[in-house]
Amino acid sequence: MNATITLPDPNTMYQAIVDRDAEMEGLFVMAVKTTGIFCRPGCKAKTPKRENVEFFATADQALAAGYRPCKRCRPMELSGSVPAWLTQLVDALEADSSRRWTNADLEAMGLSPIRVRRWFQQHYRMTFHAYLRTRRIGLAVDMLQTGKDVTSTALDSGYESLSGFRDSLRKWTGQSPTSIKDGEPILVQRILTPLGPMLAAGSDAGLCLLEFADRKMLPKQFERVSKLFAQPILPGTHPVLSEAADQIEQYFQGTRTEFTLPLRLDGTSFQQQVWKLLEGIPFGQTSSYGELAERLGKPTASRAVGRTNGDNRLAIVVPCHRVVRSDGHLCGYAGGLWRKKWLLEHERKLNHNQ
Numbered sequence: 001m002n003a004t005i006t007l008p009d010p011n012t013m014y015q016a017i018v019d020r021d022a023e024m025e026g027l028f029v030m031a032v033k034t035t036g037i038f039c040r041p042g043c044k045a046k047t048p049k050r051e052n053v054e055f056f057a058t059a060d061q062a063l064a065a066g067y068r069p070c071k072r073c074r075p076m077e078l079s080g081s082v083p084a085w086l087t088q089l090v091d092a093l094e095a096d097s098s099r100r101w102t103n104a105d106l107e108a109m110g111l112s113p114i115r116v117r118r119w120f121q122q123h124y125r126m127t128f129h130a131y132l133r134t135r136r137i138g139l140a141v142d143m144l145q146t147g148k149d150v151t152s153t154a155l156d157s158g159y160e161s162l163s164g165f166r167d168s169l170r171k172w173t174g175q176s177p178t179s180i181k182d183g184e185p186i187l188v189q190r191i192l193t194p195l196g197p198m199l200a201a202g203s204d205a206g207l208c209l210l211e212f213a214d215r216k217m218l219p220k221q222f223e224r225v226s227k228l229f230a231q232p233i234l235p236g237t238h239p240v241l242s243e244a245a246d247q248i249e250q251y252f253q254g255t256r257t258e259f260t261l262p263l264r265l266d267g268t269s270f271q272q273q274v275w276k277l278l279e280g281i282p283f284g285q286t287s288s289y290g291e292l293a294e295r296l297g298k299p300t301a302s303r304a305v306g307r308t309n310g311d312n313r314l315a316i317v318v319p320c321h322r323v324v325r326s327d328g329h330l331c332g333y334a335g336g337l338w339r340k341k342w343l344l345e346h347e348r349k350l351n352h353n354q
């Protein structure tokens with residue numbers, strides 16, 4: 001359900017943290033769920049427990065996921081320390097990342113906005129304002145995931161209003177205002193399930209995203225969805241989301257085995273074919289990539305089928321969890337293998353009782 005990032009395997013990465021192996025610098029950053037902080041592999045701070053660690057390929061991904069850079073190893077700084085002329089600004093950013101900065105603010109600190117911009121571009125591979133925006137969006141998504149209400153989300157992350165939140169999401173997702181259909185946003189709502197909260201996104205046109213909320217890749221997902229449908233995303237309620245919440249609840253209660261929700265399965269024609277096939281795998285049964293490829297009449301396309309399975313944006317409703325390896329092995333699941341196991345077991349038990 002998320003794009004695959006090439007990372008060393010998790011055990012190797014964790015060992016590098018234990019060993020404070022600076023050789024792994026630049027290959028990944030480590031984020032600690034319990035503290036909300038991310039570090040370089042070689043950080044000298046206390047080694048976190050394995051189960052609390054999450055890995056990202058780049059610092060800006062960790063940042064977008066709502067983590068703060070560690071003050072000790074300063075993982076945002078690619079080469080050495082912050083130059084003396086910039087220390088005051090960097091300290092101010094660390095102290096209050098929700099603050100809005102204007103050129104006048106920078107000038108008041110005796111800094112040249114052009115010079116600041118160039119430095120951020122070179123060292124963080126993004127503009128100064130993109131850095132601040134990403135940081136704020138990270139905070140906002142984090143709060144949405146943890147269930148704070150919409151208004152406090154907007155306010156706590158430095159937005160005066162929901163329209164500010166929407167505008168920033170819009171900028172952050174790289175949409176020019178003209179390419180966004182005005183007046184029809186995609187709305188996002190939380191749905192509580194026994195496997196943890198999910199976020200559902202949809203509009204009049206149907207449900208377009210359903211994902212477990214603890215997935216730190218969610219900001220990326222929002223970005224992809226907003227681009228794909230050329231619509232802004234903002235927190236809110238919509239009949240299609242309430243209906244999704246009801247049907248998901250019934251699914252978990254064991255009273256529903258099929259969904260009747262309007263779905264937006266936009267994608268390439270290959271993707272659409274695969275997702276349709278996934279929808280057709282009955283409750284309580286499994287299939288394999290090879291089998292699906294055969295059914296498509298493209299027996300050699302099982303890898304592409306696997307990738308498309310992973311690109312599914314609608315967890316549970318488009319049951320990508322029902323695809324296992326041909327030897328019965330579970331293989332990956334973007335929402336976490338433990339969830340896939342749980343879902344398959346839940347469906348198997350109900351099927352047996354019928």
Ligand SMILES: [Zn+2]
Nearest residue numbers: 039043070073
């Ligand atoms: Zn650190």
